[in-house]
Amino acid sequence: MNVEVELIETLDAESIEAFCRDEPELSSRPSRLSPEALARMIALPEFQLLVARRNGGICGTLTLAVYQMPGEVKARVDDLVAEQTEGGQAIALTLIREAARRAVAAGAAAIQVVSKPALLVANSTFERIGFRQERPGIYRRTFHT
Template sequence: MVSIRPVTEVTESLTDAYRVLIPQLSSSSNPPTGEALQRIIESDSAQILIAEDENGEILGTMTLIIFQIPTGIRAWIEDVVVDSSARGKGIGKKLNLAALELAKQAGAKTVDLTSRPARQEANQLYRSIGFAERETNVYRFSFE
């Protein structure tokens, strides 16, 4: 059985999990350090959610950001990744549903996320949960 919970402390198993999971998400990003994870945990606007099995093994993770802007409370989902060995078992869906519930409880009007078109299974999951593709452009300014 897989359970979803917010992370409240940085542990060796958490940093080890990110060393395995981040390369599966992005070949251009390094896994976060324990210090970086601690800053996220201490943030007022961000939460890390993990999916773990009955033995405490972390099978997936995501970050939920909830923030206030002049037009209301919004939420953003980032860095959703489920270990390749655990995909297709509903873990991504459980993570997303947990994030949606937390965002709803916080009073968010909307929850946004982005997903590359090549991630067909992920995009299918998001649509099945109720996310709708928006007619919008996403712009990025890079300092690197």
């Protein structure tokens, strides 16, 4: 399966639809995501909206926040969405590896992933690639620098 990851720098109808379509999977609350919210995120240097493409179409989304705190750079993935299937696992792995690469390039010593505890496939995937569960739904991977 050939999956490519790209950074969304300009919103278009396809990327808006992908993020807004996937957002309800992240929360049981009504969606508050809008094209305006996505535009605000893209405008902030701390946020990186990534999409995975397979056969030209968007098949997964991820939101990465990388920001400077006193004494360290922090990185956090709050919104990773891919199908809860074997193919979806490969997409999620591709997205999370790219997020980790970007976090390291920005100077982060670790990356944190927030996931719904009920997403058993996703959570076991995080553990399989070196993340440790800090508490239900929170995973962390430290990079050796």
